[in-house]
Amino acid sequence: MGLTFGFKLFPVRGGVHPEDRKQLSASAAIEALPMPSLLHIPLQQHIGAPAEPLVQRGDTVKKGQILARNQGMISAPVHAPTSGRVMGIGGFPAHHASGLSVRTITLKPDGLEEWHESITPEADPFALSPDEIAQRVAAAGIVGMGGATFPSAVKLNLRKRYTLKALVINGAECEPYLTCDDRLMREHSEQVRDGVRLMAQALGVETILFAIEKNKPEAIAAMSEAAAALPHFKVIALPTRYPMGSEKHLVQALTGKETPARGLTADIGIVVHNVATAKAVHDALFLGQPLISRVMTISGGAIKEPRNLLVPLGTPVADLIRACQGFTEEPVRIVSGGPMMGQPLPSTRVPVIKGSNGLLALSAAEVSEKSEMPCIRCASCVSACPCGLVPLEMAATIRNGSLDNSVHLGLLDCIACGSCSFVCPANIPLVQYFNFAKGELASRQRMQHKQGETKRLAEARTARMEEMKRAKKEALLKRKREMEEKKRAEKAQQEQEAQQSKQTETVSTGSAVA
């Protein structure tokens, strides 16, 4: 059906209009990054349980070979981005603000790029059943590539528990700077389209709503053309406004319905997937290739040559910067993801993971670091919040240390989109407060859980001790009884023997005498 004109969009509250700065990298076609000399592949690149290694130090592996298998339902396997030798499995700094060490497989590429024999193309993936599609998506280690990194197969299986009506593809790419999805849609529109169709098939839905923000006219044109012959595949142009790409708000714009608080979009019959995920699904089902690389935007005022690169997972971030000719000036902030919701990276040693869509090196001119002022109650944050929250009040309660009140005010409904901080004239780091409070709550919950657990263990221990004591006492008593019995028996025997010997003695004496 292609581009759908006059598709009725519904209003969404709040939002902001940051300068999109996409022109820095939008015209750079996707290029493959040369294979780095060393890859660091974390076992956890997704939400859920970390993968369990299947290889050992010293093993030679082929490209696409499984390195670690998923553990449990919410998990994803990890594959070798290229052929080479496993140098070790151990701790390595994570792709995370904390830079904490996580279990990571280090792979030394051999430069041969030899595919594993299990990688075979599939002639007609559309002949597969929904379960087979989901199963292959799971086996390929595909996770939400917009940054959420939730295992995609789990989302494809939602049909089993919900009545679904439509698949929404999130091509909003509303974060400033990022252009990787834009480039994918422009350069690989047919593959993206086929990945989307397979996902729709897995979900058992006909209607596909492919939503793209209007600031990407080439992507809209390319996708519309690719989908022209498909009657239920609607390409929809969205107004350019942050955070259009927030899953629940995107669904609201398309359907007019709000996802119930603490619920899923599936509650209103919609499943949302990302453009890059669709491309990965295509590669997994048509080519049999697992998720081993991804497209990333490397940009920011401090990057000499902003680019869109196809990057093997596990590539150190430093290699990306080098591939873009380094810095023009010392960046004040290195960010993974977009500038509105991204994470600061502690160092450039950390590896690229499945959810990394962008790497930004921001210059001092781009990062505002004005000093914080008191809140002037201007209500800018209130009107910017897409969730109907009152950020100034939540921040004030958190500042006063009453976490419960902030929860009452809707802290847990906050999607951390950053719109409030972005507009605040007093430069109050509102989202920082919210993240801090959410972290505190989580650790408090863990504590509570732990306390409960400790109590349970302690009780169990006491019970065990009691039991042991009782058993000991019983054993003691038993032994005592036994001892006594034995003693008695011995005594009796002794007496008997004594008598016998007396008799014999008498006899012998007698005989002797006789």
Place this chain on the structure above:
Amino acid sequence: MSDAQPFSAPYIHAPTSVTRTMSLVMIALVPATLFGLYQYGWPAIFLFIITLTTAVVAEGISLRIAGKPIRPFLFDGSALLTGWLLALTLPPWAPWWIAVVGALLAIIVGKQIFGGLGQNLFNPAMVARVALLISFPLEMTLFTSPLPLGSASAPGMIEGLLITLGLGTTPDAITSATILGHFQTELGRGVSVDQIATTTDSIWQLSWGSISGSMGETSALLLLAGGLFLLWQRIITWHIPLAMLSTLFLSAALFHWLDPTHYISPLTHLLSGAAILGAFFIATDLVTSPVSIRGQIVFGIGCGLLTFIIRTWASYPEGVAFAVMLMNSLTPLLDHYLKPRVYGRDRKGVPIQYGEQEENR
């Protein structure tokens, strides 16, 4: 935890700042202010300067006493704006000490005692205005007919300075009542609205502002232009001004329609006194008005209604300052009870539930 460097996203920021917000409000006030200064001449200019200077000095001293950093707070523009707003509501030929006492009241009692920027419950300029009105009713209601700079009987610079210093003599013929004051006195004497109207300024004079009144309140049109500028710049939203002015207009219209001989026409209500200044610049004061849209609408309606009531039945001819202050005191309550609806929840905060039968799209 609010250390200098926030590590959470977002890493980019809109080009907003407290100083920018305050500056835009002052820019919006420039046309009406210039007109007022021109129309009431040198005494007004001196009074204006004295008010603003005192406000800034008082702010600086308060910050020093409170041990707060002086630089960022003094240059945020908030003290200057408070002084400015106060000056606009003073009788233009009032003596210097009115300005000084007013500015001190505004900054110290109206703002710093509450804890400084963003903490005050009441609009500081209105605190000062009301306090002055109650304490010095004579000086605060002595208005002057317009005597534009350069006109024949306008006081020169020296003469103007003497008037501000309270050393000059204000010729009796020049003092005159504001239109609302005039109506109140005459109505009190039993004269009907129609008859009084023949002796007052025309609607055009009211709109343009060439009438006697406070320094910067008279020109409804120029103030409206400033207000529209603020709306355009998104410093304020339309909710408070529209709710306030339409409530004032409708309640005045109702009573005027019921009894035109005793109740002033709604247009006169809108165009006179501090109605327009109040609706766009005082009731919308960010710090002291509610933050939610529903709260703002209720707040605006309250301001409009109270203004009408005070003007019509209380002993003060002008009611905007009292009305706004009364509503200011309700702001915390309005903020508490009229929060926006949270996404995915109903007004009570319960997660939305959809019925089994949903229409398909």
